[in-house]
Amino acid sequence: MEALVPLQTAGQRLSVRVVSPGSVSIRRSVSGFAMDKRINFRAPSLLPIRAQQMGSLGVVASSSSSSVENDLRIKEWEVDMYQNEIAISQGIRIRRKPPVKAPLEYSGPFELRFHNNADSSPSNILEEITWYKDEEVSRMKELNPLELLKKAVEDAPPTRDFVGALRSAHQRTGFPGLIAEVKKASPSRGILKENFDPVEIAQSYERGGAACLSVLTDQKYFKGGFENLEAIRRAGVKCPLLCKEFVVDPWQIYYARTKGADAVLLIAAVLTDLEITYLLGICKKLGLAALVEVHDESEMGRALGIEGIELVGINNRSLETFEVDISNTKKLLEGKHGRIIREKDMIVVGESGLFTPDDIAYVQAAGVKAVLVGESIVKQSDPEKGIAGLFGKNISHT
Numbered sequence: 001m002e003a004l005v006p007l008q009t010a011g012q013r014l015s016v017r018v019v020s021p022g023s024v025s026i027r028r029s030v031s032g033f034a035m036d037k038r039i040n041f042r043a044p045s046l047l048p049i050r051a052q053q054m055g056s057l058g059v060v061a062s063s064s065s066s067s068v069e070n071d072l073r074i075k076e077w078e079v080d081m082y083q084n085e086i087a088i089s090q091g092i093r094i095r096r097k098p099p100v101k102a103p104l105e106y107s108g109p110f111e112l113r114f115h116n117n118a119d120s121s122p123s124n125i126l127e128e129i130t131w132y133k134d135e136e137v138s139r140m141k142e143l144n145p146l147e148l149l150k151k152a153v154e155d156a157p158p159t160r161d162f163v164g165a166l167r168s169a170h171q172r173t174g175f176p177g178l179i180a181e182v183k184k185a186s187p188s189r190g191i192l193k194e195n196f197d198p199v200e201i202a203q204s205y206e207r208g209g210a211a212c213l214s215v216l217t218d219q220k221y222f223k224g225g226f227e228n229l230e231a232i233r234r235a236g237v238k239c240p241l242l243c244k245e246f247v248v249d250p251w252q253i254y255y256a257r258t259k260g261a262d263a264v265l266l267i268a269a270v271l272t273d274l275e276i277t278y279l280l281g282i283c284k285k286l287g288l289a290a291l292v293e294v295h296d297e298s299e300m301g302r303a304l305g306i307e308g309i310e311l312v313g314i315n316n317r318s319l320e321t322f323e324v325d326i327s328n329t330k331k332l333l334e335g336k337h338g339r340i341i342r343e344k345d346m347i348v349v350g351e352s353g354l355f356t357p358d359d360i361a362y363v364q365a366a367g368v369k370a371v372l373v374g375e376s377i378v379k380q381s382d383p384e385k386g387i388a389g390l391f392g393k394n395i396s397h398t
């Protein structure tokens with residue numbers, strides 16, 4: 001992807017280059033010296049339009065470099081503001097970056113609006129994680145450029161069938177297929193397991209009859225890591241693996257694929273419909289399944305309107321308040337939404353707060369064909385037995 005927009009202004013040259021689906025690099029050359037600036041975009045598929053908008057700089061740029069820089073800042077800021085507007089119109093409360101005041105001399109469509117949303121501390125934990133992720137991903141991208149990841153993906157072994165594994169476990173056991181989570185800690189519960197050996201836990205889950213595994217890769221808030229995903233895959237575990245991450249950029253999907261993931265999580269509270277559609281396309285191209293996670297009616301409605309979703313997760317925990325209520329799964333599967341899900345034969349995953357055979361029976365009666373469980377099984381000294389305890393029955397293959 002090399003969309004080039006060369007702009008000639010007095011004494012200097014600007015060019016905009018698309019470096020990855022989510023970012024462009026702007027190069028300013030003045031008398032032989034080049035300076036690069038990277039801008040990340042919220043809605044990557046809007047990129048060609050954005051690049052054209054950048055083109056208008058050619059008209060507004062003057063010979064003074066500080067004014068060119070300010071024009072750039074204004075464009076960058078406006079792009080963020082447009083993207084926030086789209087998110088707000090879809091009922092998304094999570095802001096993807098800390099709000100920034102309008103650049104100097106700004107006049108335009110957002111003139112009267114920026115102070116409404118100018119609180120610069122995150123409103124909840126999900127927003128905090130999202131803001132941190134944005135920075136973290138920018139750093140990681142520098143170390144692992146997309147071009148290299150794309151090459152690595154070409155040589156990567158094929159992915160395993162995540163959805164198929166859930167369906168066949170459901171058929172084999174008569175219970176919802178289990179996605180067992182390798183989880184050391186969480187912001188709401190603190191450390192769940194002190195002597196945490198991800199490979200041992202994964203193998204124990206597999207022996208216990210888990211259909212798939214979920215591996216938390218977020219380091220800062222969940223004490224996870226991509227090295228856990230890699231190690232579990234390398235240890236010969238056969239269950240398909242879900243990379244449990246806060247995806248805000250397409251680059252993360254390529255990265256997950258190179259680290260051994262078979263599926264990724266997409267959180268509807270953070271991503272716009274267009275982003276979900278775009279990221280689903282990348283997953284498909286890379287042979288990955290996508291678990292689209294919703295928490296309320298509005299997110300469920302959005303997810304059902306997006307073409308090509310096979311797996312919907314209903315999180316019983318609010319990532320904004322940490323409140324857990326397993327009746328959320330039932331509530332979101334009643335009425336129209338439940339009907340659409342049955343018609344489309346989608347798999348719904350009941351997520352979080354499941355501890356007992358009664359809990360499993362409750363969400364199964366509500367209509368889920370799979371469950372995602374962390375705390376209640378990871379905490380057991382023998383996670384394999386933890387699974388039998390959770391279902392009230394041994395569900396292993398033997």
Ligand SMILES: O=P(O)(O)OC[C@@H](O)[C@@H](O)c1c[nH]c2ccccc12
Nearest residue numbers: 315351352353354372373374375376
């Ligand atoms: O440990 P629990 O309550 O069984 O929950 C597991 C899983 O659902 C939870 O970890 C989870 C669901 N969605 C997420 C998104 C990000 C991080 C973590 C999660």
